[in-house]
Amino acid sequence: MTRKKHCPICKRETVHEYRPFCSRRCADRDLGNWAAGAYAIPTNERISDPHDPDD
Numbered sequence: 256m257t258r259k260k261h262c263p264i265c266k267r268e269t270v271h272e273y274r275p276f277c278s279r280r281c282a283d284r285d286l287g288n289w290a291a292g293a294y295a296i297p298t299n300e301r302i303s304d305p306h307d308p309d310d
């Protein structure tokens with residue numbers, strides 16, 4: 256049983272050559288997002304704020 260997969264970027268059907276994406280463009284875009292995220296990790300973590308009332 257084979258399920259068709261869809262590009263996580265644009266949701267179109269993937270192309271074997273570029274899976275899990277549908278195209279080189281989306282593959283590059285995802286890589287760009289990952290690279291950008293790698294430099295923005297601290298904003299996604301819970302920052303220990305000295306003024307946080309819950310701490």
Ligand SMILES: [Zn+2]
Nearest residue numbers: 262265277281
């Ligand atoms: Zn795509």
